[in-house]
Amino acid sequence: MWGILRRSAVDGGGFSASSLRRTRFALVSARSYAAGSKEMTVRDALNSAIDEEMSADPKVFVMGEEVGQYQGAYKITKGLLEKYGPERVYDTPITEAGFTGIGVGAAYAGLKPVVEFMTFNFSMQAIDHIINSAAKSNYMSAGQINVPIVFRGPNGAAAGVGAQHSQCYAAWYASVPGLKVLAPYSAEDARGLLKAAIRDPDPVVFLENELLYGESFPISEEALDSSFCLPIGKARIEREGKDVTITTFSKMVGFVLKAAEKLAEEGISAEVINLRSIRPLDRATINASVRKTSRLVTVEEGFPQHGVCAEICASVVEESFSYLDAPVERIAGADVPMPYAANLERLALPQVEDIVRAAKRACYRSK
Amino acid sequence: MATSFSATLPLHGSQENRLLLPPIRLAPLPSSFLGSTRSLTIPSSRRLYHAHAARRSPVVGVQEVVKEKKVTNSLLITKEEGLVLYEDMILGRSFEDMCAQMYYRGKMFGFVHLYNGQEAVSTGFIKLLTQSDSVVSTYRDHVHALSKGVSARAVMSELFGKVTGCCRGQGGSMHMFSKEHNMLGGFAFIGEGIPVATGAAFTSKYKREVLKQDCEDVTVAFFGDGTCNNGQFYECLNMAALYKLPIIFVVENNLWAIGMSHLRSTSDPEIWKKGPAFGMPGVHVDGMDVLKVREVAKEAVMRARRGEGPTLVECETYRFRGHSLADPDELRDAAEKAKYAARDPITALKKYLVENKLASEGELKTIEKKIDELVEEAVEFADASPQPGRSQLLENVFADPKGFGIGPDGRYRCEDPKFTEGTAQV
Numbered sequence: 001m002w003g004i005l006r007r008s009a010v011d012g013g014g015f016s017a018s019s020l021r022r023t024r025f026a027l028v029s030a031r032s033y034a035a036g037s038k039e040m041t042v043r044d045a046l047n048s049a050i051d052e053e054m055s056a057d058p059k060v061f062v063m064g065e066e067v068g069q070y071q072g073a074y075k076i077t078k079g080l081l082e083k084y085g086p087e088r089v090y091d092t093p094i095t096e097a098g099f100t101g102i103g104v105g106a107a108y109a110g111l112k113p114v115v116e117f118m119t120f121n122f123s124m125q126a127i128d129h130i131i132n133s134a135a136k137s138n139y140m141s142a143g144q145i146n147v148p149i150v151f152r153g154p155n156g157a158a159a160g161v162g163a164q165h166s167q168c169y170a171a172w173y174a175s176v177p178g179l180k181v182l183a184p185y186s187a188e189d190a191r192g193l194l195k196a197a198i199r200d201p202d203p204v205v206f207l208e209n210e211l212l213y214g215e216s217f218p219i220s221e222e223a224l225d226s227s228f229c230l231p232i233g234k235a236r237i238e239r240e241g242k243d244v245t246i247t248t249f250s251k252m253v254g255f256v257l258k259a260a261e262k263l264a265e266e267g268i269s270a271e272v273i274n275l276r277s278i279r280p281l282d283r284a285t286i287n288a289s290v291r292k293t294s295r296l297v298t299v300e301e302g303f304p305q306h307g308v309c310a311e312i313c314a315s316v317v318e319e320s321f322s323y324l325d326a327p328v329e330r331i332a333g334a335d336v337p338m339p340y341a342a343n344l345e346r347l348a349l350p351q352v353e354d355i356v357r358a359a360k361r362a363c364y365r366s367k
Numbered sequence: 368m369a370t371s372f373s374a375t376l377p378l379h380g381s382q383e384n385r386l387l388l389p390p391i392r393l394a395p396l397p398s399s400f401l402g403s404t405r406s407l408t409i410p411s412s413r414r415l416y417h418a419h420a421a422r423r424s425p426v427v428g429v430q431e432v433v434k435e436k437k438v439t440n441s442l443l444i445t446k447e448e449g450l451v452l453y454e455d456m457i458l459g460r461s462f463e464d465m466c467a468q469m470y471y472r473g474k475m476f477g478f479v480h481l482y483n484g485q486e487a488v489s490t491g492f493i494k495l496l497t498q499s500d501s502v503v504s505t506y507r508d509h510v511h512a513l514s515k516g517v518s519a520r521a522v523m524s525e526l527f528g529k530v531t532g533c534c535r536g537q538g539g540s541m542h543m544f545s546k547e548h549n550m551l552g553g554f555a556f557i558g559e560g561i562p563v564a565t566g567a568a569f570t571s572k573y574k575r576e577v578l579k580q581d582c583e584d585v586t587v588a589f590f591g592d593g594t595c596n597n598g599q600f601y602e603c604l605n606m607a608a609l610y611k612l613p614i615i616f617v618v619e620n621n622l623w624a625i626g627m628s629h630l631r632s633t634s635d636p637e638i639w640k641k642g643p644a645f646g647m648p649g650v651h652v653d654g655m656d657v658l659k660v661r662e663v664a665k666e667a668v669m670r671a672r673r674g675e676g677p678t679l680v681e682c683e684t685y686r687f688r689g690h691s692l693a694d695p696d697e698l699r700d701a702a703e704k705a706k707y708a709a710r711d712p713i714t715a716l717k718k719y720l721v722e723n724k725l726a727s728e729g730e731l732k733t734i735e736k737k738i739d740e741l742v743e744e745a746v747e748f749a750d751a752s753p754q755p756g757r758s759q760l761l762e763n764v765f766a767d768p769k770g771f772g773i774g775p776d777g778r779y780r781c782e783d784p785k786f787t788e789g790t791a792q793v
Contacts (some may be wrong), residue, residue: 065624065625065627066625066626066627069626069627069631069698070625070626070627070698073625091627091631091632092632093593093596093597093624093627093632093633094557094558094593094594094596094597094624094627094632095596095597095598097598098596098598121555121556122556125556158477159476159477160476160477160478160528160539161477161478161539162477162478162538162539162540162541162542162555163537163538163542164541164542164554164555164556165478165541165555334760334761335761335764335771336760336761336764337764339536339537339755339759339760340477340525340528340534340536340537340538340539340540340542341528341529341530341536341537341539341754341755342476342528342754343528343754343755343757344528344536344537344754344755344759344760347757347760348760
C-alpha cells in the first residue's frame, strides 16, 4: 500500500508538500490502526506459545489427560499431536501422581516437560511431586539437579462447577521456596509468560483461568514474534492512577479494570497492578505504587486466610508503612467452599461492586 | 485367552501409533470382552478367579457358588421384582434425558454427567441393598442417588441449585449426598470415592466387632475404567482384602474416559483380573443386562454380609451420551455406539418381561407414563423452589460453627445473629 501511494505521489507531480504530508499522516495512522486491531484469544496465545517452544527445542514435550487425541480438555493443546506426534504429546491415564512424577523424573534427566492438569484442583493428587520432588530438588542436591518443568492448567473458580473444582491454588504454591508461580491475564501475558516458563530452568507453576480462555485481547506485533518472552517477577501497571493502588492477578484484573472505570467516574483515580508473577512477587513495583498513592486495595479470588493478598499487605506494611494514609484493604473470595447454587456462587466471589466499595473506603469517601 | 488378548493391542508408543489411528480398534478382537451378545441366562462369564484358589482357600470364585444353587425354574426374577427393576431403570433414563433438556435451557449449569445406557449397573446392584447399606459414587451420580432412594424432586432441585435440593443447592450435580439414604457422595475427583467407601465398610466391620452392634451393612463403590489406573484404587483393593471389609468394588467399564479409550491408557485392560492379584474374587459381567448384573450382585453382597470380604465386579457397559453435556463426543465411533445402543438394557429387560409373560406391554407403558409424570413434576417443583438465601453462604462450613473463631468483641463469631449476613468481606 505504501508503494502504490508513493508512486502516485511521485508520478502525480501536482501534489503539494502539504498534501503529501497529509497523505503520509493518514497512512501512518492507518498502519497503527492495523497493528492495534490484531486480537488473540488466551487459548490461541497459549497454544502458539507451546507450539513455538516445542518446535524450537526438541526436549520440550507435553503430557497430561486428553492433551492429544481430544485436542486438550480446553483445547489449549489443539493441533499439537498432529504436528509433533505421540512421542512428544502424551495422553496419560488418569493418574496425576504417576504422570507428574514421571514428568519430574524426566526433568531431572534433562528433558523439559510441560505437564497439564485438567484443573489445578487435580494437582492435589500430585502435590507431593510438585513440592518435594520438583521444588526442593535443586536445593537438596546443592545445584546438581535442576528441574526445568512447567505445571500448567486452569486454576480458580469457573461457572457452577462446585466446591471440588473451584479452588485457587496461588497461595499454596507461592508459599514454597524453589517454585516460580505465574498467573497471566491477557493474551500477551499468556504468551510471554508461558514461553518464559518453558525456557526457565526451574519448576514453574503456571496458573491459567478457564473463563479467560475464550476472551480476546489486543496483541502487539512484538508479542507475536517467536522469541517474545516476558520477565518472570515483574508486575505490569495496567492503568496508571494517583489515588489508590489496586493489585490483583488473573481473572480479577478484568474486574478491577471495570471497577477502576467506575471509580474514575466518581473522581477516584486508581492505579491497577497486574501481578503476573505471584512468586517471585514484584514487591518493588507494588511498594513504589503505594508510595505514590498512599492507599492499597488487594484483590484475589481465592480463600482469604493466608492468601496472596495477605502477603502483599504484609509487604506494604513492612516497607511502606509511613506512606500509608489508610488501612490496607483485602478483597478475597468468601471463607467457604464454593457453593454450587448460582446466586451463592456470585456471593462467594469478589464482584466489581465489592472492589469499588473497598477503594472508596480506602479513600475515605464512604463508611 | 487373556495373554493373547493383551498381545493384539497396539501399545502406546509403538510404531503403529505414528499415524492417528481411528479410535475404534476394538472390532477385530476375538474375545467377548467387548460386545457380548449372550442371551439372558445365569452369568456364564468364564474368565473368573480360579487360578489362585488353591493358594488362598477362603476366597471362592463367584461362578462356582452360583452354579451350585441351580434354579429350578428358568426365570431369574418374579413379576414384582421385574417391575421394580423396570421402573428404576426407566426413572434413571427419563431423569437423565430431562437433565439434558434442562441444561440446554439454562436451568442447570456447570458440569453435568449423564448416565444413559448404564442403568443396568445401578439398578442391578442398588435394588438389592437396604436403606442402611451405603453407596459411594463419582460425578456420574444422579442415577445412583435415585436408585438408592433419594427423591427425583430432591435431585432435580439440587441440579437447579435450589434450597430444596438434597444438599440445599450447595453441592450440585457432582456432589449428591444423602445421610438418610446413606448415599455418601458424589465426588468430582475420580478414585476419590473408593477410599471413602472403603472407610464406610470399615465402619460397618468396626461396629460389629468393636462396638458389638448388629451390623450387616455393606458398601458398594461405583467408579469407571479410568479410575482403575489411579493409585487409590489399588491401595483400597489391598486394604479391603487385608481387613476383609464388606465392600463391593463395581467398575462401570464404559470403555471411555472423556476421550481416552480404555485400551490406550491401560496396560492390561481386563480389570477383573486385578481382584485376584489382591486376594479377592474378580468377576466380569455383561453390564448391559440387568439380570446378569443382579445375579452377580446378589452373590457379592451375600459374601460381604457373611464377612467373607470384598469382591471386584467389572461391568462391561456403555454411556450413550458424551462424557458430560459439554463434551462433543467426536472420538467415539458411530459403529461402536450403534452396537451398544442395540443392547439397551431397558429394551432388553422389557423383552424379557414380555416374552416370559411376567408383564404385559400395557403394564410397562403405565410405568413409563407414571415415571414421565414424576419427572415432570420434579422439574416443576424445582422450578418453583426458591434459590438459597444469602445467609446460607456461611452455613454448614463447620459442624461446630465455633470454627469461625472469635470476633473482635471477644465472643464467638457464630453467636452474633447477624453473622451470616456478611459477604466476601467477612
